[in-house]
Amino acid sequence: MKQRQLGATGPATSAIGLGCMGMSEFYGQTDDDAALRTLERALALGVSHFDTADTYGLGHNETLLGRFITAGGAARRQRVVLATKFGIVRKAGQYERRIDNSPAYIREACDASLRRLGVDHIDLYYCHRRDPAVPIEDVVGAMGELVQAGKVGAIGLSEVSADTLRRAHAVCPVAAVQSEYSLWSREPEAGMLATCAELGVAFVAYSPLGRAFLTGTVDVGQLADNDFRKHNPRFVGEAQAANQRLVAELTAFAAERGLSNAQVALAWLLNKHPHVVPIPGTRRILYLESNVGAVDIALTPDEIAQLDRLFNPQAVAGARYPEAGLVGIEGR
Template identity: 50%
Template sequence: MTLPTRRIGPFTVSAIGLGCMNLSHAYGRLPSEADGIRLLERALDLGVTFLDTAALYGYGGNERLIGKSVMRRKDEFTLASKCVLDVFDGERGLNGRPEAIAKTLDQALVRLGTDHIDLYYLHRLDPQVPIEDSVGALARAKEAGKIGALGLSEISAATIRRAHAVHPIAAVQSEYSPCVRNPEVAVLDACRELGIGFVAFSPVARGYLADAIAHDRYEEDDIRAIMPRFVEPQLSSNLALLARFRDLARGSGITPAQLALGWVLAQGDDIVPIPGTRSIAHLEEDVAAAHVALSADTIAAVDAIFTPGAMAGPRYSPAMQATIDTELLPEEMADA
């Protein structure tokens, strides 16, 4: 099957990609390896040509899963992975030093069973290391043929400009959805000015906009249990917003997830959302959103639900926010 395509740096990819984190990380009980393999295979069969992973996901397990399952079909997709966030001396950590980046990359290549990753991101900014040093490490990896293009994740416009001055950046990845608008502060404008593609992770807001959250009794190791928007007392307020969003989707003849993805796609043809899922049925639902064309009235109705400050609670806990360089929204700054 084929899907509509968009450009991210030098790559032409399906208009909707796949974030692979869910298969190995962060959302409670993990699927079996066999189920993960089936989902990855089905994504390629549906025409998805952009897979996103990271060293952190499953502490290397996600890269190993991709290596075991679909790397034999590598000519069918563009592969993205990430460094800086990794496991160092047995503990999760943040290390943007060039030697750490080089080590993470070499380990990733082994796990993936390849000698080349198409797009390689700095997963987060290490505030202890100048961005120029970290980007320089990626530039050297590109010169060595180990990666094809450079990316940044959850990075501010000012940092993007500093990084781009060292070496052209192909893609910036940040959370973006109808209810998370931080890239609109400055990042989207910077990307467009510099000719950088934008990759929207969590475009269905960690399942919230897919109508997958009804309470805050999460499984063990579900990251949403420590995210203020997805626990009480904030959650009840946000579920009231979701009810309006659900009704709008129903009236448009699509699912809430498809409404969220259609909204993201409508924000510009330089944006590629990468929803993640463990369900083949939900994967098929997400991919079908590549063919959804929302009317201007529907887009305006979405915006009328998620007005500035409508979502209760900050996006991240204070500890998580400390690792994020992307600009805060005005209402977040007021609460900081």
């Protein structure tokens, strides 16, 4: 697997990572045994970057990854770049959340994540969402103390503004910014990607396949009741129909080249930006293997421009989150 660097302070990692959230909640029925098999296959394919958070499954996702790492012993731990996050506080069965960025909470959350993961350090530790009441200097100051204590290797921020990144980076080097970025979520192009490149910070793109909508395989009418996409503005009503027309054009583009929609969407990210690391999530080995194949796909500048025009942000219908999901996102 090709490698990319997570900033000046982070490790080298596989050019494509694996987002693990869906293995625990938000996307219908889960299956721990199937998830563990997918994690095993990902590592065998050269994926080293595994992304989780303490809020995914209210700790379940970290515990699941801990099982995976422990099963492979010290040798596996050395191969895995483990990323997790703090900051979103929810109650069981609720999507609504509050944000906690207090230094005391950061220290407690880190220790709890270390226990669930069964490791002595976290390779990349993110502030998942921002509480504007807590100065970012205080947030990264507390995170920097975790680095000094050996509990964290490098720090990251998620869904922040370019100004927040600059302020944070001046206090403690930031290895990565993680935010949503895909053909149909282009907000980082307004300045964050350039700021990351200027500061030597990696950009980790979550939901690079538009929560699977861009793959052309999602039947919205068949989504499970506990699949949060049933309430996502882009997946419902007139917005869904408008976005489906965009995906049909993507399907045609991919078919002409003998590729899957997912491979095109991921290759678009990798070819546009050398400092971007997409972390598509999947629970299925078949999709995992297809996604990993995007690492070796070359798109021409003309093809990238064609995709840019097809997914002009003005053509995408609906907000990327319901209102509750926008809590803690800077600039929205």
